[in-house]
Amino acid sequence: xxxxxxxxxxxxxxxxxxxxxxxxxxxxxxxxxxxxxxxxxxxxxxxxxxxxxxxx
Amino acid sequence: xxxxxxxxxxxxxxxxxxxxxxxxxxxxxxxxxxxxxxxxxxxxxxxxxxxxxxxxxxxxxxxxxxxxxxxxxxxxxxxxxxxxxxxxxxxxxxxxxxxxxxxxxxxxxxxxxxxxxxxxxxxxxxxxxxxxxxxxxxxxxxxxxxxxxxxxxxxxxxxxxxxxxxxxxxxxxxxxxxxxxxxxxxxxxxxxxxxxxxxxxxxxxxxxxxxxxxxxxxxxxxxxxxxxxxxxxxxxx
Numbered sequence: 001x002x003x004x005x006x007x008x009x010x011x012x013x014x015x016x017x018x019x020x021x022x023x024x025x026x027x028x029x030x031x032x033x034x035x036x037x038x039x040x041x042x043x044x045x046x047x048x049x050x051x052x053x054x055x056x
Numbered sequence: 057x058x059x060x061x062x063x064x065x066x067x068x069x070x071x072x073x074x075x076x077x078x079x080x081x082x083x084x085x086x087x088x089x090x091x092x093x094x095x096x097x098x099x100x101x102x103x104x105x106x107x108x109x110x111x112x113x114x115x116x117x118x119x120x121x122x123x124x125x126x127x128x129x130x131x132x133x134x135x136x137x138x139x140x141x142x143x144x145x146x147x148x149x150x151x152x153x154x155x156x157x158x159x160x161x162x163x164x165x166x167x168x169x170x171x172x173x174x175x176x177x178x179x180x181x182x183x184x185x186x187x188x189x190x191x192x193x194x195x196x197x198x199x200x201x202x203x204x205x206x207x208x209x210x211x212x213x214x215x216x217x218x219x220x221x222x223x224x225x226x227x228x229x230x231x232x233x234x235x236x237x238x239x240x241x242x243x244x245x246x247x248x249x250x251x252x253x254x255x256x257x258x259x260x261x262x263x264x265x266x267x268x269x270x271x272x273x274x275x276x277x278x279x280x281x282x283x284x285x286x287x288x289x290x291x292x293x
Contacts, residue, residue, distance in 0.1 A: 007105045007169050014165040018111040021158050025151065029271045036281040043285045047292050
């Protein structure tokens with residue numbers, strides 16, 4: 001495959017890959033955290049019927 | 057002290073503010089490293105391509121440092137059976153895998169204009185690929201065993217065996233003839249890199265390290281919250 005890139009192009013591509021990879025990691029981590037908190041909140045709500053509660 | 061902070065409840069209380077502080081530190085230091093690095097004059101042989109240094113090298117160092125953290129946590133689990141240590145190893149693996157992937161891709165994008173090739177099967181590049189495969193193997197193993205009681209021990213054994221690859225990654229450029237340049241920062245006799253490139257590189261490394269710490273703490277928190285929700289759910293059927 002022939003890719004016509006000058007030196008600036010290679011640098012730009014490398015930084016784009018880096019930004020997408022680390023940005024994706026941050027978004028994924030925060031999304032998982034939000035889901036985990038929501039799951040605990042849901043269970044906590046359900047368990048209040050039994051008079052128990054777990055801190056989040 | 058280890059036992060004091062290894063209490064899950066105390067950990068949850070401390071992890072939140074620490075993660076925010078590390079996140080802020082990461083933004084500041086990565087910003088400083090890249091802005092100062094780009095402000096430095098282009099390198100005389102490689103020109104602007106050398107700017108890939110500020111993301112490639114910190115990612116490479118982090119991919120190895122994360123593995124050391126995983127191996128230390130696995131060892132703590134094997135010796136003391138502390139669940140937070142296993143949680144740390146499990147949470148760190150995807151972060152290390154992403155750092156290794158960034159290293160390989162940015163290295164390839166640096167190698168093409170510098171060496172005239174995207175890839176060579178030499179010691180440094182191949183051992184870094186093996187490191188990525190070990191990370192992926194660990195993640196796959198943990199995903200396959202899921203909630204099995206054998207999962208932490210199986211993960212720890214794989215991780216500790218994989219540790220043998222780290223010296224190969226580090227010293228491959230000294231042991232074998234390779235296109236990859238020899239160590240220019242972490243070497244006996246001190247760094248050979250000019251200060252105007254070295255300082256931004258170190259800033260960027262500190263920033264990448266802080267980002268890892270921030271994400272690790274958040275991922276461990278998430279895993280603890282998920283476990284707590286599951287146990288509470290099971291308790292109430």
